[in-house]
Amino acid sequence: MLGMYAVWFTWSIFEIDPILGSPLAFIIIFFVGYVIQKFFIHHIMKAPAAAQIFLTVGLMVVLENMALMVFGSDFRSVAVTYQTESIHLGEIFISKSYLYAFLAALVITGLLWTLLATSWIGRAIRAVAQDAMMAELVGVNATTTYNIAFGLGVGLTAFGGAVILPYISVSPTIGSHFSVLMFTVVVLGGLGSVAGALAGGIVVGVIQSLSSLVFPIHLQNLILFIIFIAVLVVRPNGLLKEG
């Protein structure tokens, strides 16, 4: 939601295309996430799950209502030239705005992968996730690393919101449209696995699209969740995660 508003404003004021503006959304919301982790979430890292849910849901309510106060409840969308265009490959029509969003997502996934695999901060994030005390013993400031990791996480969400703005309009509660699907994606792929999230995302998208060929479109989430439950019966830890 914040990422979408960020690029909506850069589009409406500076006429920057949302996809080109998406890195900016990432950077701004990265710092928002860093601060939220540092001042709020840091204090409940070891608290019971209930406290963590209260805090994060509470933050969501605050952010949504702040957005409502500042931006109003209007649905805002952008107008870009490629919005209604599509590419024709034989009998297949690919909407350009969907294609660009997909390509942008692939690029950012590649960048995230490279960061985690080869950089010092990427190694530090993996080390802290696997064994925080040991990471401290080799010189990693675990607290700062958590801040950066959380910033990356919400920054990427903002990036994702930004690149879909050409075909989705933004309102303060837009996030809730995606939260259930988002949980489906990460749980389907395997919680805590980057490759799993990518695989889960593609699988969810393909199931939704293909099911609408066979079943009425309003049943697409029903089909998705039936398959989702079936997958979890066979692989309780998700597609790409071993028990």
Place this chain on the structure above:
Amino acid sequence: MLKIENLSGGYSEIDILHGVAISIEPGETVTIIGANTAGKTSILRAISGVLPRVVGMIVLDGQAITHKPAHEIPALGIGHVPEGRHVFPRMTVEDNLFMGAYSARRKAKISSALEGVYKLFPRLLERRKQMAGSLSGGEQQMVAIGRALMCNPKLLLLDEPSLGLAPIVVDEVHEAILAINASGVSVLLVEQNASLALSVASRGYVLEDGRVVLQDTAEALRTNPEVRRAYLGI
């Protein structure tokens, strides 16, 4: 080089350590022996800054490090090999070793340190692209020791390096400790395997219920009837 005075502390309100005093000279290998729960691990954790509550003085080369945060300790030249090895299981051997150099993060220094570790443990060179969690216990111990050496330490803290290893691997670890010490690194070794510890160390402390009850040269401790009865099983 390291001087610990009147060290007390623990994980909660209850003290595990009661006024411990230990010192290590440059180039020395010193051991702390004692039963389980005597507080050996807590001493190493206090040095590294991961014991939650610490009272007393820990001085490294004239600098008080008692309440320094844990992540600032490796840069001062202290490498820690924790009990249970604590390799990063879903990282390659090489990434584990890189993590050991996190406090330096400079290419030139790292490649020479990496070369040194592979020279000491050629097996890690063979397995450098494998996930550390898939290695045998002995190999994981090599990763843990190698990782601690990557920060070019002056002082290496070794916590139960022989625990859970096959006798032949214990010998390898033993050789490695001697080689590390011969290269000029001071070693503080904590062991339940007292005979191993006293065969590599020059001096030793006997810890009971968080108190140093005996300190002497390794030679003297080996022949001390009390130590022989309680810790060497003779």
